[in-house]
Amino acid sequence: MITHFYTASSLDGFIATPEHSLDWLLKQDFDLQGPMAYPDFITRMGALAMGASTYEWILRQQESWEYTQPAWVFTHRDLPVIDGADLRFARGPVADVFGDIADAAGDKDIWVVGGGDLAGQFADAGLLDEVWVQFAPVTLGSGRPLLPRALDLELLEVARNRDFVCAHHRVLKDR
Ligand SMILES: NC(=O)c1ccc[n+]([C@@H]2O[C@H](COP(=O)([O-])OP(=O)(O)OC[C@H]3O[C@@H](n4cnc5c(N)ncnc54)[C@H](OP(=O)(O)O)[C@@H]3O)[C@@H](O)[C@H]2O)c1
Structure with a gap:
């Protein structure tokens, strides 16, 4: 069981605009059957972790919860709670709830959905193992x-998926 941060980014290192818009991302072309694509990734995840802004973006955009994982x-x-979602609200150090997240993941992995600082909190605690970034051909400033x-980080794999440069890394923990 390992922990992944899998996300898309602008070329200049932002995952959303200051106003939390993803319009710049959603207009890009991505092959869901192509390299490092999401459908294959999500089947290997047993539990998810996300921050409040990411959850609120999902609340605003989606009519229903698409994830089967806790x-x-x-x-x-x-x-607010989304009907049908297996949600646990947490606060404070990620290490305090990591055991529960890992138990829920079972023999699958953990996906830190976002944002970047939450992934950083996992890294601070030595609990972030892999970083996958799909870089879109856009800068946000x-x-x-x-x-x-x-x-x-160690670069494990790099590929082009239509508009995106996809890079898969391992976190080197003995920095
Ligand atoms: N490009 C992509 O593929 C992608 C992927 C995922 C997300 N996103 C977007 O990126 C943006 C990320 O937003 P963000 O940078 O604000 O990060 P975020 O992690 O989504 O939200 C940050 C908020 O989460 C809460 N939080 C974080 N750590 C906490 C902790 N240890 N204990 C308690 N609360 C904690 C705090 O909110 P409160 O104190 O207010 O509760 C904090 O202000 C969102 O717009 C999201 O939609 C993009």
């Missing part, structure tokens, strides 16, 4: 950061 939402607030930490 999901931990990190927030200091009382957020500002926005929500990809991974605002100083980390050393």
